[in-house]
Amino acid sequence: xxxxxxxxxxxxxxxxxxxxxxxxxxxxxxxxxxxxxxxxxxxxxxxxxxxxxxxxxxxxxxxxxxxxxxxxxxxxxxxxxxxxxxxxxxxxxxxxxxxxxxxxxxxxxxxxxxxxxxxxxxxxxxxxxxxxxxxxxxxxxxxxxxxxxxxxxxxxxxxxxxx
Ligand code: FES
Numbered sequence: 001x002x003x004x005x006x007x008x009x010x011x012x013x014x015x016x017x018x019x020x021x022x023x024x025x026x027x028x029x030x031x032x033x034x035x036x037x038x039x040x041x042x043x044x045x046x047x048x049x050x051x052x053x054x055x056x057x058x059x060x061x062x063x064x065x066x067x068x069x070x071x072x073x074x075x076x077x078x079x080x081x082x083x084x085x086x087x088x089x090x091x092x093x094x095x096x097x098x099x100x101x102x103x104x105x106x107x108x109x110x111x112x113x114x115x116x117x118x119x120x121x122x123x124x125x126x127x128x129x130x131x132x133x134x135x136x137x138x139x140x141x142x143x144x145x146x147x148x149x150x151x152x153x154x155x156x157x158x159x160x161x162x163x
Contacts, residue, residue, distance in 0.1 A: 005041055014049050021050040024060055037068040073109045073116035078133040081119050084126035096144035100151055
């Protein structure tokens with residue numbers, strides 16, 4: 001889903017980094033901070049402004065796991081299916097989330113771009129298993145019911161914010 005690029009904001013990021021190609025990682029991080037992913041349209045722009053090849057920028061963007069080339073939803077849910085979480089029943093939580101978000105296993109982001117569901121292999125909080133991270137906040141001892149409540153709360157908060 002192509003998004004209109006905010007060229008002023010991108011130019012501002014480049015300016016802050018003195019158009020220095022050695023700052024490419026920070027430049028990409030700040031760009032992702034705006035869009036929640038790296039729109040491919042920024043590659044030719046940055047290549048031209050920084051005097052490096054698009055292939056080099058693409059290489060950096062794909063090397064670091066924190067960069068995403070796919071659009072993400074407004075809310076990011078990371079559900080852990082590492083060993084500790086798996087044995088404490090993360091799968092029913094994942095299945096419930098897919099059901100309420102209407103996602104297939106191949107699809108990470110809802111059609112309305114509200115949620116992205118990612119399965120990860122450890123969130124570093126195994127003692128709290130099964131663990132879910134919603135927009136950077138850890139939720140312990142997840143169950144399908146708790147996951148459903150969590151999503152309902154986010155949807156409710158968003159509907160207030162939109163009115
Ligand atoms: S295995 Fe889930 S937090 Fe470590």
